Amino acid sequence: MVADTSTQTTKPSIGDYLRNNIREYGLLVALVIIMLFFQFVTNGVLFRPVNITNLVLQNSFIVIMALGMLLIIVAGHIDLSVGSIVAFIGAISAIMLVKWGLPAFVVVPACLVVGGIMGAAQGYWVAYQKIPAFIVTLAGMLVFRGMTYVVLGGRPIGPFPKEFQILSTGFVPDFLYFLNPSPDLIKNMVALVAVLLLVGYAIYAGLRNRRINEQHGSENEPFIFFAIQMAVIGVVALFIGFQLSTYRGLPNVLIVMGVLIALYTFVTSRSTVGRRIYAMGGNEKAAKLSGINTERLTFYAFVNMGALAALAGMIITARLNSATPKAGVGFELDVIAACFIGGASASGGVGKITGAVIGALIMGVMNNGMSIMGIGIDYQQLIKGLVLLAAVFFDVYNKNKGKG
Amino acid sequence: MDNIILEMRGITKTFPGVKALDNVSFKVREGEIHALVGENGAGKSTLMKVLSGVYPAGTYEGEIHYDGKLRQFSTISDSEDLGIIIIHQELALVPLLSIAENIFLGNEVAEKGIIHWPQTFARTQELLKKVGLNESPATLITDIGVGKQQLVEIAKALSKKVRLLILDEPTASLNENDSDALLKLLMEFRSQGMTSIIISHKLNEIKKVADQITILRDGGTVETLDCHKEEVGEDRIINGMVGRAMEDRYPPREPKIGDTLLEVKNWNVYHQHHRDRQFLHDVSFKVRAGEVVGIAGLMGAGRTETAMSIFGRSWGHKITGDVTMRGKPVDVSTIPKAIKAGLAYVTEDRKQLGLVLINNIMHNTTLSNLGAVSSNGVIDERKEARVASDYRSKLRIRSHSIYQEAVNLSGGNQQKVVLSKWLFTNPEVLILDEPTRGIDIGAKYEIYTIINQLAAEGKGILMISSEMPELLGTCDRIYVMNEGRIVAELSKEEASQESIMRAIMRSGEKH
Numbered sequence: 001m002v003a004d005t006s007t008q009t010t011k012p013s014i015g016d017y018l019r020n021n022i023r024e025y026g027l028l029v030a031l032v033i034i035m036l037f038f039q040f041v042t043n044g045v046l047f048r049p050v051n052i053t054n055l056v057l058q059n060s061f062i063v064i065m066a067l068g069m070l071l072i073i074v075a076g077h078i079d080l081s082v083g084s085i086v087a088f089i090g091a092i093s094a095i096m097l098v099k100w101g102l103p104a105f106v107v108v109p110a111c112l113v114v115g116g117i118m119g120a121a122q123g124y125w126v127a128y129q130k131i132p133a134f135i136v137t138l139a140g141m142l143v144f145r146g147m148t149y150v151v152l153g154g155r156p157i158g159p160f161p162k163e164f165q166i167l168s169t170g171f172v173p174d175f176l177y178f179l180n181p182s183p184d185l186i187k188n189m190v191a192l193v194a195v196l197l198l199v200g201y202a203i204y205a206g207l208r209n210r211r212i213n214e215q216h217g218s219e220n221e222p223f224i225f226f227a228i229q230m231a232v233i234g235v236v237a238l239f240i241g242f243q244l245s246t247y248r249g250l251p252n253v254l255i256v257m258g259v260l261i262a263l264y265t266f267v268t269s270r271s272t273v274g275r276r277i278y279a280m281g282g283n284e285k286a287a288k289l290s291g292i293n294t295e296r297l298t299f300y301a302f303v304n305m306g307a308l309a310a311l312a313g314m315i316i317t318a319r320l321n322s323a324t325p326k327a328g329v330g331f332e333l334d335v336i337a338a339c340f341i342g343g344a345s346a347s348g349g350v351g352k353i354t355g356a357v358i359g360a361l362i363m364g365v366m367n368n369g370m371s372i373m374g375i376g377i378d379y380q381q382l383i384k385g386l387v388l389l390a391a392v393f394f395d396v397y398n399k400n401k402g403k404g
Numbered sequence: 405m406d407n408i409i410l411e412m413r414g415i416t417k418t419f420p421g422v423k424a425l426d427n428v429s430f431k432v433r434e435g436e437i438h439a440l441v442g443e444n445g446a447g448k449s450t451l452m453k454v455l456s457g458v459y460p461a462g463t464y465e466g467e468i469h470y471d472g473k474l475r476q477f478s479t480i481s482d483s484e485d486l487g488i489i490i491i492h493q494e495l496a497l498v499p500l501l502s503i504a505e506n507i508f509l510g511n512e513v514a515e516k517g518i519i520h521w522p523q524t525f526a527r528t529q530e531l532l533k534k535v536g537l538n539e540s541p542a543t544l545i546t547d548i549g550v551g552k553q554q555l556v557e558i559a560k561a562l563s564k565k566v567r568l569l570i571l572d573e574p575t576a577s578l579n580e581n582d583s584d585a586l587l588k589l590l591m592e593f594r595s596q597g598m599t600s601i602i603i604s605h606k607l608n609e610i611k612k613v614a615d616q617i618t619i620l621r622d623g624g625t626v627e628t629l630d631c632h633k634e635e636v637g638e639d640r641i642i643n644g645m646v647g648r649a650m651e652d653r654y655p656p657r658e659p660k661i662g663d664t665l666l667e668v669k670n671w672n673v674y675h676q677h678h679r680d681r682q683f684l685h686d687v688s689f690k691v692r693a694g695e696v697v698g699i700a701g702l703m704g705a706g707r708t709e710t711a712m713s714i715f716g717r718s719w720g721h722k723i724t725g726d727v728t729m730r731g732k733p734v735d736v737s738t739i740p741k742a743i744k745a746g747l748a749y750v751t752e753d754r755k756q757l758g759l760v761l762i763n764n765i766m767h768n769t770t771l772s773n774l775g776a777v778s779s780n781g782v783i784d785e786r787k788e789a790r791v792a793s794d795y796r797s798k799l800r801i802r803s804h805s806i807y808q809e810a811v812n813l814s815g816g817n818q819q820k821v822v823l824s825k826w827l828f829t830n831p832e833v834l835i836l837d838e839p840t841r842g843i844d845i846g847a848k849y850e851i852y853t854i855i856n857q858l859a860a861e862g863k864g865i866l867m868i869s870s871e872m873p874e875l876l877g878t879c880d881r882i883y884v885m886n887e888g889r890i891v892a893e894l895s896k897e898e899a900s901q902e903s904i905m906r907a908i909m910r911s912g913e914k915h
Contacts, residue, residue: 212786270785271782272774272778272781272782272783275767275774275783276771276774278763278767279760279763279767279771282760282761282763283756283761285756285757286756286757286758286760287760289715289739289749290772291716291739291772292771293740
């Protein structure tokens with residue numbers, strides 16, 4: 001029921017715009033509210049420099065895996081095996097580093113390749129044999145967990161050499177110390193400068209993009225939303241950057257995470273591969289008949305997921321400084337929940353990297369905040385489950401309302 | 405006969421931003437077949453949804469009088485209880501359940517939740533007899549054709565003591581034989597005193613069965629024609645629907661035919677699922693530059709299968725035969741290769757196979773040729789927007805922008821988006837499979853105009869259609885298919901509905 005609207009190209013009102021994009025703004029607002037809530041109930045512990053650092057270290061691997069999981073979910077599949085891949089990669093990295101004494105610069109790429117192969121081993125069945133991903137990766141979850149027990153012989157391995165631990169517990173050295181105006185307060189100048197540059201660039205790029213859009217007559221979000229969004233993100237980023245700079249500076253994993261987020265945002269929004277994944281998830285048959293090699297695309301989505309899970313596996317193993325057969329149990333659920341909280345659709349074709357990242361941060365802040373409050377793991381799970389359900393209900397509710 | 409069973413008065417229904425129905429009045433006499441016609445978006449389906457309670461009382465203005473009383477239905481079951489049954493265009497049957505299970509779904513012959521199977525089957529048998537369907541009640545829905553499924557839907561309606569049967573585009577996916585059988589059944593029901601409302605785009609069928617015709621346009625009632633009082637011709641109805649005289653339903657064209665582009669020889673294909681059954685037998689045809697070639701045939705004749713098996717082996721297996729383009733053999737074994745060879749295939753099912761509905765017009769337009777708007781795998785968004793805007797204006801796609809999601813477009817505009825996608829791959833030969841199915845007359849004319857333009861540019865067009873007048877009106881040459889074979893090739897002069905049907909019937913006798 002669409003009337004001829006070519007004549008009425010009136011600008012949508014701000015209210016309309018808000019209704020159409022409520023999901024994205026709502027997510028950001030939810031994150032801020034949750035942060036403020038925990039900041040309040042923990043008497044300011046949440047935003048203490050040491051806790052922010054902990055938040056980053058504890059959640060980086062969830063965020064990293066959420067990037068790959070989002071592609072899988074957008075493609076219309078699911079991957080339940082990531083927790084087991086984390087464990088297996090932890091185990092073989094331990095064997096290579098500790099037992100065989102191989103250097104980290106050999107082990108890290110080797111583990112990424114092994115992770116990719118584990119992803120490929122599952123992607124083959126999903127893409128080419130058309131077995132539902134749920135079943136294939138459920139099998140993978142069991143197989144890889146079993147393999148972890150086998151190679152570890154049931155015993156944990158550790159500790160790890162320093163050069164490997166840098167990956168997850170190292171910080172970017174303060175090579176800009178000479179700029180520091182107040183060494184008593186600020187312990188690491190790089191963090192502050194980096195955040196300032198980043199926020200400055202984000203505002204510059206955002207404004208430039210709006211200008212180009214205007215020149216080409218494409219749609220821009222209303223300026224007020226752009227300004228509020230930039231202000232919120234800018235203030236939060238600057239605050240966090242400042243807090244980090246008063247402690248030990250930028251954790252290495254934060255850099256890795258930031259680069260990956262930027263890369264995957266670019267891939268999903270600007271690359272042909274990204275576009276094809278969205279099209280495939282939206283309508284696989286139509287995508288195939290449009291000349292897209294859907295099998296290959298699915299296959300590589302799983303290879304990518306495997307490699308990212310391997311990276312996450314190394315980060316967490318290095319952080320715990322020990323490879324255990326129980327590592328990563330239940331991670332797949334946190335990662336998948338992050339994507340769905342972030343607005344991905346279980347039927348495929350819908351979802352954004354920024355959404356998944358914010359979803360992961362919401363989960364992370366809740367985990368951390370509730371732990372500080374001393375809430376037991378039992379209630380934590382219960383609350384997280386309800387938040388997931390509420391977020392998805394919010395999606396469904398909005399969609400139905402839109403239909404009228 | 406003049407007993408009014410249903411009267412809808414001053415119905416107005418608004419959706420956010422759109423007035424779908426504006427003060428519509430609609431009167432149906434008991435025991436008649438009442439046709440409801442109008443272009444897509446005219447409000448036919450919305451009106452029927454108001455009637456059946458899909459849109460509950462209170463969400464619309466106006467009154468519904470049924471059987472002499474003012475009625476306010478708040479759910480579908482309210483209207484069903486009074487014998488108003490609607491059969492939607494998309495059939496609501498569960499494919500993996502049996503006919504009997506489907507007929508009594510939600511209405512099982514049961515006592516305390518335990519189903520009485522013998523009685524279920526007996527009653528199903530009775531109902532199937534009434535609709536003239538000779539199948540076992542235990543047959544699964546997935547194993548019978550669309551025509552028979554339609555009959556099962558009707559049997560299901562009968563099981564609910566139907567008094568007013570509403571059929572939304574019942575013959576849209578049926579071939580002529582099945583359509584005829586269905587219409588005959590409706591007439592039989594009429595003689596037994598049942599009332600039906602039929603929504604249809606097929607004016608010739610309406611002319612055959614309708615007692616009265618109500619025409620809707622842009623959410624309002626235009627007029628109600630009584631077929632027994634006046635001679636109602638197709639032109640008269642079209643006039644009312646589009647609000648303007650449509651002198652010629654097919655735009656004129658001076659064919660300028662050039663060299664042979666696509667030639668297919670001895671194309672043999674086995675069935676996709678029944679792997680030992682040969683489905684296409686020695687199909688050979690050619691399409692020349694600037695030529696519009698039609699493929700006529702009944703449903704299941706193998707027309708779509710021919711197109712899909714050529715286009716990157718998207719259908720069938722054990723495919724053998726030769727495909728040449730401008731006399732040179734080409735490899736069409738995968739879809740990317742077929743596109744590269746200069747082929748484009750516009751599917752008959754644009755929602756399931758043609759479009760990514762949740763993506764916007766721009767993304768759908770460039771999907772098959774993303775390489776042309778990107779470098780090193782990075783999409784140039786400005787270029788992409790330019791391409792999409794160009795096609796949007798060239799093909800006159802009505803939308804508020806290229807960023808509108810395809811799902812929110814009308815059928816005709818969706819089809820234009822699919823055409824944009826394939827035109828952007830710059831094909832030499834376009835295979836159009838039912839290009840005007842389910843789209844309104846105004847949009848059809850536009851599609852024909854686009855086809856003519858493409859032919860004038862020297863492209864070859866292969867058009868598959870179940871609507872014979874459409875083939876006769878647009879094609880330079882028509883192949884007739886039946887049971888997986890090409891059974892006739894007719895020039896524009898030789899082709900007529902009779903000659904096509906004769907070719908089909910005669911070939912049927914041979915086998």
